[in-house]
Every structure is written in structure tokens, then in C-alpha cells.
Amino acid sequence: MNTNVPVGIFDSGVGGLTVAREIIRQLPDERFVYFGDTARLPYGTKSKSTIVKYSNQVIRFLKTQKVKAIVIACNSASAYALEEVEKEIDIPIIGVIKAGAIMSTQATKNGRIGIIGTEATVNTGVYSALIKAEHPEFEVFSKACPLLVSLVEEGWLQDSVTYEIASRYLKELKEKQIDTLILGCTHYPLIRKVIGQIMGPEVRLINPAYETAVELKQLLESQGLAYDPGKPSKEPKYEYYVSDAETKFSKFAATILPDAHTTKQISIEEY
Amino acid sequence: MNTNVPVGIFDSGVGGLTVAREIIRQLPDERFVYFGDTARLPYGTKSKSTIVKYSNQVIRFLKTQKVKAIVIACNSASAYALEEVEKEIDIPIIGVIKAGAIMSTQATKNGRIGIIGTEATVNTGVYSALIKAEHPEFEVFSKACPLLVSLVEEGWLQDSVTYEIASRYLKELKEKQIDTLILGCTHYPLIRKVIGQIMGPEVRLINPAYETAVELKQLLESQGLAYDPGKPSKEPKYEYYVSDAETKFSKFAATILPDAHTTKQISIEEY
DSSP states (O other): OOOOOOOOEESSSSSTTEEEEEHHHHOOOOEEEEOTTTTTTTOOOOHHHHHHHHHHHHHHHHHHHTOOEEEOHHHHHHHHHHHHHHTTTSSSSSSSSSHHHHHHHHHHHEEEEEEEEEEHHHHHHHHHHHHHHHTOOOOOEEEEOHHHHHHHHHOOOOOOHHHHHHHHHHHHHHHTTTTTTEEEETTTGGGGGHHHHHHHSSSSEOOOOHHHHHHHHHHHHHOSSSSSTTSSOOOEEEEEEESSOHHHHHHHHHTTSTTTOOOEEEGGGGG | OOOOOEEEEEEESTTHHHHHHHHHOOOOOEEEEEEEEETTOTTTOHHHHHHHHHHHHHHHHHHHHHHEEEOOOOOOHHHHHHHHTTTSSSSSSSOSSHHHHHHHHHOOOOOOOOEOOHHHHHTHHHHHHHHHHOTTEEEEEEEEEEHHHHHHTOOOOOOHHHHHHHHHHHHHHTTTSSSSSESSSSSSGGHHHHHHHHTTTEEEOHHHHHHHHHHHHHHHHHHTTOTTTTTOOOOOSEEEESSSSSHHHHHTTTTTTTTTOOOOOGGGOOO
16 A cells, blocks of 8 residues: 555544644644535534434545545544444544543543533543543543534634633533543634633643544554655645635635645535 | 415524414414424535525425425525525525515614624625615614524523623624614524613614515415415424434424424435
8 A cells, every 4th residue: 555645634624623733743744635524514513323424425535535544533523423434444544532531541630530522522422431441430521512612613712701601611520620621622722721721720631633643643653554755745745625615714724734725625415 | 286285494403493483473374394404504604605505405305395485594595595596496485684674674763774694694795785775875784693693502592691792793783873683693583682682772673584474475475375274284284304313403493383393304415
């Protein structure tokens, strides 16, 4: 296999760009193809069957781009669809949940871990199941925070309203005296500062984007799939595709990632 | 034509139920088939081409249900898609915008009208164009309020946070000294109380759902399509379809409309 083909990364929209950014930082040689399902976002309020169907279409599209591995850079799709889709795919695929769950078990000192995410992610209980499988004695507390995604998309990143809404959602997790909080939605690192202020310095925030890039690096190395700089690819390094009009996405993406102004629109239902 | 077939009503999700409710109040004999595109909601943040594509699919589905007329109970779809889709359809179709726009011109005393809606609705400028076509001397001020839909869906209908966010959005419209405000998104009637408190009693709120039901009634009567109680239909009076899993929708819909517990899921991409 040609190890210099790209990695596929997908999310319902822009949230997964925080994962792509970590991949660029930690694997600066690797190429990627990013897909944002902007015509059908968000995923986090939708049902399992719909998220599985959408994820399968996206994976079929990414396979046409000849990717060597896939990162589901969306907690909701990782929670609902990873197990279903990995049965049917012949290349490695990882989500954003496992790495964050494992990291949280290493970070906690008092064994009390909190998780915030979309309704979909929280309803599956998958973070909790992964943590308890390793440490049945740990206590895990989850809270769905649906409005936080909308606030990030509105760009109110350091705003009194965002602080007020996040405080309300986080109140019960604070009362549970957690010492570790998983940011279980790829939008949340963008309001990490507000969340940190509310939780206080004694609570460690886990950003699964970082841990996912570490996991991807290990995976590519262990399977002999890492990019070989000795045989440089002539293809574009970073490619971006979306299912809705590209303008809005590329405007935002270009502020944080290279080459996003070249984003192209495709018709995802055809896959 | 059999006049006792249903009217088709569609929206991206639950917002259009406020229109269906008005239709029940004002046309208690009429049957309807409601479709909520819950697998792809919201529409209001998406592009024209995507909204037109989705609306065409929904209309093809509604036509399989043998409807006699269609109401686009969604401002974003009315703003972007009505003009496109009415060219290709052989039954009457109306949106929610025209009736509300005309009503606002009758309600205003100082000729200063405000409109709040989604990004899609506000970006098209369609309310403003309709008002100015009749009254070029009127001043029209629009404001996109993307977070209000999320707050309604979160159920924070009478909440201090909703008040704070709505106040921020409405500030500039208040400063423009409007005396009439169009609730240009079908979710907003559900937070009408908060909006009324902020704007004050001197500002008249226009709910296009009410005016749309009036327009539908006139349309059916003028075209000889009104339900004939002399030949009662044996089919279900109200039917509901959605594109995502039906549970969440039917739970909410059943609190405000009859028979919504019978909601069925269909695969809208196939139309």
C-alpha cells in the first residue's frame, strides 16, 4: 500500500477542525482529506439510525479519495456509529472517544470523572462504559449541553451569556466534586477558557482531539502506514469537502487551518 | 378533484407545528399531512441550493400523499425555495412570508417595521422586498437571531438567559423605533411572551402562522378546494411524518397537536 495517501477525517461540520489541527501539530508530514457534513449538521441531536446512515455515506465518499485510515472527528458519530461501521471497512478507523476516556482515567486522582457532550453522545453512555471497563470503582457523571454548540457557532466564545449557560449546565458536575472533565464534543475546546473558569484550576480538562492525534500516530506507525518523507507526494497536502455550499465553512476553516479556502462541495447522498 | 384529500404542510422540524395549530383553529374541517425534516434540520443556517433541493424532495413526498395544496410552514424554505418550487408544481403552494409581510404593512402606524428570523430568511431580504413593493416609503429593519431556535428547542421558553439573548438581538431594532415586529421564524411564537416584554406594549408582534391560515382558507375557498363536510373522508384526519426517528418529534408534537403520537418515519432522500 502507498503510505503517502491521505488520512480521512470527518465531522458534521466545523467541530472536527479542532481534531485536524491537532493532527497537523503532531503529524506534520501526514496529508488529510477532511469532510464536513454541513448540509445535514448537527449530528448530536439526531437518532442512532440516522447517524449510522450518514456516517456510512461519508466513509464511502472518503474511500473514493483513497484514504489509508479514517478518523471520526465527531463525538456523536463516534458514540453511535464507530462500532457499526468498523465491521464493514477494510482500513483502520478510530473515533475521538476511546483516547479521551483512557486519558481521563490516567488524569483523575479522586476517581470522579465528568463528561459533557451532545445529547447523542451522553445518551449512549459510551464514555462511561469505557472508563468503567478499566476502572469499575470510578464514578462517572455525564451532562448533555446542547446549547454550547450553538453558542460556539454563533461565535460567542468569551461572552457573559456563554458563561451563564455553561455555569448552569456544569453546576451539577461541580457538586459531584469531579477532578477531571472530558470535553466530549469537538466544539468545546473553543470555549475551553470559559469552562476552565467555571470548573476552577483544580479540575483537569481533557481535550480528546489531542489524545486522538496521539492514537492516530501510534496506529499509523504500528501498521506501517506512516507517511514516508523520502517519497514525497505531489498531490495536495490538505483537502476539504463539505455537503452544503462551501463559502461559510471555508471562511471559518481558513482562520484556523491551511488550504481551507480550496474547500469543495459534494452531494453526499449519492454515496 | 376530490376536495376532501389533505393539505400538505412542511417544516424542517417542529416549528411548523405552530402553523398547523393555526390551521386547525381556523379550518377545523380540513385534513392535513405534516412532514418535519428532522434528519436534516435546521434549514435556517444552510444555503439556498441545499434548501431548494430539500424542499423539492419534501414536495415530491407530499404529492405521493395526494395533497390538494401545500403550505411551506418554514420561513427559511419560504424565503429561498417558494419561487423555485412553485414553477414546477401543479397544485397551489403558499409560504409563511407573504401573509405576514402584508399584515405588517396594515399594522404599522409609523411605517417602521422590524423582522427577526434565521440567517437564511434575513439574508434573502424577502420580507423587506414584499413590504417595500407595496410601501416604498416604509423603513424595514432585519436582524438574524440564530440562537433563539436552539433556546426554544432546549425548552427554555421563559428563562432569564432567553431574555438576555433576545434583548441583545432586539436592541438595535428597539433603537430604530419600530412599532411592528414580524416573528419571521416559526419557532418564535413559542417565546412570544419574552419578545413582547422586551419590545414593550407599543410594539405589535405579527405571527405569520395566523395570517398563513387566513391565506390558506381564502385560497381553498376561491379555488373550490375547501373540505366538503357533506362527504366525510374515512381516512385519518391528521398525519405526521418525519425523516429522523419519530420518538422525539412525536413526544413534543403530541403536547400541542392531536394524533401526533402516530408519527411515522420515512427516508426523504428517496424522493
